[in-house]
Amino acid sequence: xxxxxxxxxxxxxxEGKNCTLQCNYTVxxxxxxxxxxxxxxxxxxxxxxMTFSENTKSNGRYTATLDADTKQSSLHIxxxxxxxxxxxxxxxxxxxxxxxxxxGSGTRLLVRP
Amino acid sequence: xxVISQKPSRDICQRGTSLTIQCQVDSQVTMMFWYRQQPGQSxxxxxxxxxxxxxxxxxxxxxxxxxxxxxxxxxxxxTVSNMSPEDSSIYLCSVEDGTGxxxxxxxGSGTRLTVV
Numbered sequence: 678x679x680x681x682x683x684x685x686x687x688x689x690x691x692e693g694k695n696c697t698l699q700c701n702y703t704v705x706x707x708x709x710x711x712x713x714x715x716x717x718x719x720x721x722x723x724x725x726x727m728t729f730s731e732n733t734k735s736n737g738r739y740t741a742t743l744d745a746d747t748k749q750s751s752l753h754i755x756x757x758x759x760x761x762x763x764x765x766x767x768x769x770x771x772x773x774x775x776x777x778x779x780x781g782s783g784t785r786l787l788v789r790p
Numbered sequence: 791x792x793v794i795s796q797k798p799s800r801d802i803c804q805r806g807t808s809l810t811i812q813c814q815v816d817s818q819v820t821m822m823f824w825y826r827q828q829p830g831q832s833x834x835x836x837x838x839x840x841x842x843x844x845x846x847x848x849x850x851x852x853x854x855x856x857x858x859x860x861x862x863x864x865x866x867x868x869t870v871s872n873m874s875p876e877d878s879s880i881y882l883c884s885v886e887d888g889t890g891x892x893x894x895x896x897x898g899s900g901t902r903l904t905v906v
Binding site: 711713718719720721722723726766776777778780781782783 | 791794796800821823831832833834835838880882884886894895896897898899900902
């Protein structure tokens with residue numbers, strides 16, 4: 678069964694600290710993996726996109742890693758800011774139906790001053 | 791990346807009525823997608839809208855409840871018909887960007903619907 682599981686479900690950190698969010702997937706055949714940030718009441722915004730041949734990709738303070746062998750990905754946020762408070766969603770697509778994205782349930786991050 | 795204008799951003803509707811949500815894209819795109827996000831849940835694909843043909847609905851969604859129009863390559867509408875409180879959700883449209891090495895998907899800002 679094609680699934681994407683994220684952990685933790687929610688996370689609270691202090692401003693300036695780092696954090697790492699996890700994503701495990703069982704999607705096959707794998708095409709690519711995306712991380713999105715979704716602010717409350719808004720649509721998701723793309724942070725990174727990785728294919729199976731890419732191990733890491735950065736976007737400012739966001740760094741995503743991908744291990745296609747273990748089917749795991751992580752999103753590392755460095756020097757968190759209050760504006761990082763949002764849901765972070767891991768999304769995987771299959772090679773044979775690339776537009777049917779498989780969404781994780783997201784990690785809700787709260788950054789406190 | 792594509793820019794999507796989605797309207798309305800939110801609405802409160804009476805049960806039994808219908809609401810039409812619009813998405814306008816600043817470039818021509820082949821496929822547009824409509825999603826529902828129920829409170830505290832992740833996104834669920836409702837249907838795929840292609841210009842010049844009927845929309846393709848996912849399991850659990852039917853055309854009578856969620857009619858979709860796609861009159862051209864930059865515009866689509868989703869109607870939520872005969873609404874009930876269970877339809878209270880965020881509805882989002884999305885397009886495939888086709889930029890970069892792997893296609894990205896851009897989402898509209900969403901329509902927060904509350905049915906009372």
